[in-house]
Amino acid sequence: MGGRRVGWRIVAGPDYDVEIKQLQATMKTIGQVLDLDAMRAEIADLGVQVAAPDLWDDQANATRVTGRLSDLQGQVERFEALQARIEDLGVLVELGTEEGDADSLAEAERELGKVKTAVESLEVRTLLNGEYDAREAIVTIRSGAGGVDAADFAEMLMRMYLRWAERHKYPVKVMDTSYAEGAGIKSATFEIDAPYAYGTLSVEAGTHRLARISPFGAADKRQTSFAAVEVIPVMEEAVEVDIPEGDIRVDVFRSSGPGGQSVNTTDSAVRITHIPTGIVVSMQNEKSQIQNRAAAMRVLQTRLLLLKREEEAAKKKELAGTITASWGDQMRSYFLYGQQLVKDLRTGHEVGNPAVVFDGDLDGFIAAGIRWRKRKDDDD
Numbered sequence: 507m508g509g510r511r512v513g514w515r516i517v518a519g520p521d522y523d524v525e526i527k528q529l530q531a532t533m534k535t536i537g538q539v540l541d542l543d544a545m546r547a548e549i550a551d552l553g554v555q556v557a558a559p560d561l562w563d564d565q566a567n568a569t570r571v572t573g574r575l576s577d578l579q580g581q582v583e584r585f586e587a588l589q590a591r592i593e594d595l596g597v598l599v600e601l602g603t604e605e606g607d608a609d610s611l612a613e614a615e616r617e618l619g620k621v622k623t624a625v626e627s628l629e630v631r632t633l634l635n636g637e638y639d640a641r642e643a644i645v646t647i648r649s650g651a652g653g654v655d656a657a658d659f660a661e662m663l664m665r666m667y668l669r670w671a672e673r674h675k676y677p678v679k680v681m682d683t684s685y686a687e688g689a690g691i692k693s694a695t696f697e698i699d700a701p702y703a704y705g706t707l708s709v710e711a712g713t714h715r716l717a718r719i720s721p722f723g724a725a726d727k728r729q730t731s732f733a734a735v736e737v738i739p740v741m742e743e744a745v746e747v748d749i750p751e752g753d754i755r756v757d758v759f760r761s762s763g764p765g766g767q768s769v770n771t772t773d774s775a776v777r778i779t780h781i782p783t784g785i786v787v788s789m790q791n792e793k794s795q796i797q798n799r800a801a802a803m804r805v806l807q808t809r810l811l812l813l814k815r816e817e818e819a820a821k822k823k824e825l826a827g828t829i830t831a832s833w834g835d836q837m838r839s840y841f842l843y844g845q846q847l848v849k850d851l852r853t854g855h856e857v858g859n860p861a862v863v864f865d866g867d868l869d870g871f872i873a874a875g876i877r878w879r880k881r882k883d884d885d886d
Contacts, residue, residue: 520618522599529592532625533585539632542582549578577640577701588628591621630873631702633880639705641739644805648693649686650713652731655723657690659716660733662864664694667707669866676700681801682789689722695789695805697740704739709875710868711737712837719843728843732836738808747810749803755779756799761790778802785809838871840864853878 552575555561562568595617602610634640645667649660671678677699684692698707713734720729758773775790776798787806789798840860841847848863848871849856855874857863863871 520615522596522614522618525618525622526592526596526599529621529625532629533589533592536625536629536632537585539635540581540585542585545578545582549575549582552578573701584628588621588624591617591624595621626873627869630876633876634702634705636705638739639708640702641704641741642700643698643703643707644681644695644738644740644808645698645707645710646693646695646736646738647691648734648736649690650732650734652716652729653722654686654688654690655716655718655720655729656731656733657686657688657692658722659690659714659731660693661690662716663714663733663735664691664696666864666866666868667698667710668696669864670868671698671700671866673866674700676703679791681791681805683791684788693788695787699740704737706872706876708737709872709879710735715836715839717839717841717843738805738812741804741808741811747807747814749780749807749810753781754806755781758795759790774798776802778806780806780810783810783813785813850874 552571555571556575561571595614598610598617599614601607602614647660647663647667649656652659668678678696679699680694680696682693682695684694686692713732715730715732717728717730720727723729755778757777757779759775759777760773761775774793774795775788776795777786777788778799779786785806787802787809789802789805792798792801837852838848838850840863841849842860845858846860847856847858848860850871853871853874855871857867857870
């Protein structure tokens with residue numbers, strides 16, 4: 507499309523000349539941030555490694571190499587496909603204008619909206635350049651102040667994130683669920699196995715607040731409850747923290763279901779307490795005690811590694827696990843009475859339909875959070 511047109515004369519609707527130039531400028535910036543030449547060079551190098559006959563002799567390395575290759579190829583393909591859509595949009599507008607084809611221009615207007623959304627999404631992805639942003643994510647939700655309403659709210663948040671992952675077709679593995687005695691959950695931990703899941707969901711970490719008429723208490727009584735969301739990256743097996751046996755206490759118990767009922771006849775669930783820091787990790791969704799202990803140790807090692815790095819960087823308030831889930835430190839509020847609103851207190855982003863948010867429509871909040879974090883980092 508480039509400079510071969512002289513401008514489109516549109517009586518009504520978008521100014522396509524301006525809109526498309528803005529999209530092209532944004533794509534140019536995205537391409538520079540991604541460093542496409544470097545990505546293509548790495549793809550070529552990984553392609554050589556994948557073609558090696560002994561690749562799968564080391565399964566862990568083979569998985570890492572093939573995963574990285576697939577991710578890079580996907581990023582380049584998405585960028586090139588989006589560039590092609592912008593070019594095609596320009597051609598469609600030019601033909602529609604020259605021929606006075608209202609249907610083509612109407613189609614162009616619809617496509618412009620879709621392309622703008624796609625470019626904004628890709629732009630947000632380029633902001634995920636932190637050390638662990640490309641990793642998969644482990645999410646833990648804990649009920650806070652608010653009694654049974656808080657436990658119910660924690661379960662609502664768990665469903666919200668699982669629905670978000672389902673919308674994006676991201677594989678999810680529930681690692682641990684601790685049910686409350688009445689309704690809801692005390693805590694839950696699950697892994698989202700998708701590239702950049704950590705960088706994307708890490709802006710969801712913090713205290714979430716729910717205000718509604720309680721379905722569990724007196725009629726027409728407003729109840730405020732809290733839940734904490736913690737997000738940590740999945741670490742490669744090679745990245746380990748040495749944990750002396752004397753620093754941990756391991757307790758075993760039977761897996762439980764809703765209402766506290768036992769769902770297992772053996773003590774397969776594992777709870778590991780790191781005595782020096784007080785960090786507690788429990789796992790009960792694997793079939794054997796050995797598997798649950800291995801999964802719990804992996805999460806504990808990740809938390810201790812993050813703790814060590816954050817202490818070195820003097821960023822204690824960012825520490826996963828220090829969220830208090832009570833008044834004074836909430837990052838998002840969900841109002842289910844009166845005004846019916848979900849509002850992020852950091853970014854100002856809000857949605858007037860809580861039902862769609864709880865059904866996993868979180869991309870607007872996440873994109874706003876990523877941009878907010880980038881501005882905050884630039885200011886620091």
